[in-house]
Structures are given as structure tokens and as C-alpha cells.
Amino acid sequence: MQSYETVIGLEVHAELLTDTKIFCGCSTEFGKKPNENVCPICLGMPGTLPVLNKNVLDLAVTAGLALNCEIAEFSKFDRKNYFYPDLPKAYQISQFDLPIARNGYIEVEVEGEKKKVRINRIHMEEDAGKLVHAAGGDSMVDFNRTGVALIEIVTEPDIRSPKEAKAYLEALKNILQYTEVSDCKMEEGSLRCDANVSIMPKGSDEFGTKTEVKNMNSFKAVEKALEYEVERQMEALEYGEEIVQETRRWDESKQVTISMRSKEEAHDYRYFPEPDLPPIVMKESELERIRANIPELPKEKKERFVSEYNLSDYDAGVLTSDKKIADYFDECAKKSENPKKPANWIMGDLLRVLNEENREIDEIKITSDMLVELCKLEEDGTISSKIAKEVFEEMYKNGDKPEEVVEKKGLKQISDQGEIEQFVEEVIEENPETIEDIRNGKDKAMGFLVGQVMKKSKGKANPQMVNDLLKEKI
């Protein structure tokens, strides 16, 4: 079989984090009753006039700057004409030839290798409504989403594998969340992704015919859909079939892509300038104001965590892969004398329980103060690391402070020489054969004895003292 190279370009729609829609004052709140958040403007009634929400422009420019784009001094809105029941005006207000931002890039890392994915453009547009297909064949339409502000972020065909596509999306999502441009909740439709996929013989510089894949609802689905589509195109070429330029839909239940429409039926959008909205002229002072408000981005934060808190590149990467986690750790680290400790707790037990219960870090009862306190108790020997895990579970479940848990449950580590000595002597007496083994040089048996003493003390004996005392007495 010939070897092929994969070429992928992504188009991502991100819903902007605005309270109101792009051209009217209707709320953007998710989960409302159908058609609760509507007015004559977003319903497209004749005679109504759109007015651009200032916040939309700010967020689009913020995204542009954070994604290393050039911001257009002059841009405009256009009408994209097509008829579909979820689009009441029969045109969508979008940007065509003069988008707000161009020529950016994102740095992504796949399996230790860094690469730049170039961004062709970012434009602003309004969202369409949602068709609801009821049982019995009736179709209804919910216009709550109509007029919600979006940006579309279009890459150059720089992505070379489904893994790279996933890495790009994760990096993009992270930046949009850090800058609070979008909450990027894929399950609520605030981040949607379409992909252009083609393959070409390895070493060729001529792209193959591309297909567009839609309807992927998670990062995992994107990776799976792209893997399937690449495989499908390779097989088709091997059998001498031609790839047709078409739009395909990812079927999550069957794990296949299915043809939706071919190019012959493709729309001609007849774009023309939106006459009801003035062009956007970007003043240098405005641009500077927005630039000054861009917070620390994931890459900068990661570098700071390495230099300021002495974390490894890997640890800093894990801790900055989610803004809320990064902020939580940052708080802990500032209060802690040894930031590596809270880092380990977060990357270990904390992320584990969050993943298990599918929760976010700001939904749990363990505050940064509490976690730092737990680290202290462990470090100064008040509790052993084994007991610390028990305390952690209690804190997570009930929101009790670590000192309270230790006090209430009597978990304080035993560091009293006499008390430990007693346990040690009992264990030595009960295990004469093991003692014999150790005296004959079988050092490994020592661990067993330490374990026995810990058991007797219900995990509370200071392990270092147990070790020392055992050595002394054998």
C-alpha cells in the first residue's frame, strides 16, 4: 500500500461569553424554555435594525490578539444568504472578505514535538436557531440561540494527523477559556468544530480532494471521526475510487462518517455587505486598551510555574491545561513554602476525584487554604502520608478543615518514643522467624515488620521512628 500524508484544516465556532446577543439585548442564558430569549430583532422581523454589541468586538479582538493575529483596522459585516428554517431572516450576518483578524498561529505540542498551526482568519457572526424534531414527525424551531455571538476561527491546512487536530483544539480551548472569550462547553454547543480532510501521496506537495466532516461533539469524537475519514479515503484510493468533494457527517453511534451532500448541491451564498451596520474602524487606542487587559496565557503561566515554583515542565503542563486548576494551584503555591507538595496533591488525588465524579475544581469543598494546611500537617510529621490520604477523603466529602478531621478522628501521628517502642517490641516478639531472616541479611523482610508496627498503631506511628527503632532493636 502506498503511504499517504494527511492534511487537515479546522473551522471552529466559539460562542462568545456575552450576557446579551450580538445585535439585540436578548439574554444568551443557556437552558431557557424554547423561544424565551427572543425579540423582533433576533427574530428577523422586517423593519428592525441590528446594533453591534460592543462587548462582542472586544472579545473577538481579544481572541485575535491571544492567537497572535493581526487585527484589521477596517472590517465590515456581510450578509450570507441562504434559506433554512432556523434562520429567520434567510441570511446570516457574518464577515466575508474583511474579517476582524487574520494571520495568527497557535503553538501545539504533540508527543514532545512543538509545532505551529497557522490561523487564516477569525470573523464574527451571529448564530442560527435550533430545529427540534419531535416524535410523530413534527419539526419545531427554537430561536433562543438565534443571534448569539460567535467567532469562527479558521486554520490553514497545517494539521497532519488526528492527534495534532486534537492537540490544536485543546490548546485553542485553553486560550479561549483563559481569556474568558468563551466557556467552550462543547456539550452546550459553545464550541463546535468542522474539519476539512484530504490525503496525498507522501512527499507530494499537491493536496488531494478534500471532504468536510461535521457534527463532532467532543474532542474525542473529532479524533475518532478524523481517523475514520483518513482511513476511508486511503481505502477508496487503494481500490481506485475517486474522492468526491462533499460534506460528511460523523455518526457517533455507528462511529462512521456519512455523506450529507456533494459539491453540486453546494450553496451559493451571494454575499454582500450588510447595509444596516457601519463598518468597524479599529482605533489604535482601543486596540491598546484591549491588549492591556489580556491576562496571562497558558504558555506564559506554564513558564512562570517552572521558574517561580520550581516545577518540572511536565507538571507545569498538567497544572496549566485547565485555567481553573491553574488558578487553584497558583493560590496554593503562593501560600505554601513548598509548592511541589500541593502540586502533587492536585495532580494526584484531586484530579482523580474530579475525573471520577466529572466535577470542576470550583465545585468542591476543599479550599486552597485547606489543601495547604494538609500539606503542612504532613510535612511537619503531625500525620503520616497514609493518614493524609484519609484526611483528604474526609475533607473532600464533608468540607471539614484538615486539623478538625485529625482532631475528631484522633489521627495525630504517634511520635512518642515510648509508645512506638511498645509496638516495636510486640512485633519483634511475634515474628521470631522474620527477625532471624533479617539477621541473616534478608533486608527486604524489614518492610514487613514496619508494616506490622504501622498496623498496630492504626497507621499513626511515625514511619521514620518505626524504622529507626526496629533497626536499633534487631
Ligand SMILES: [Zn+2]
Ligand atoms: Zn433579540
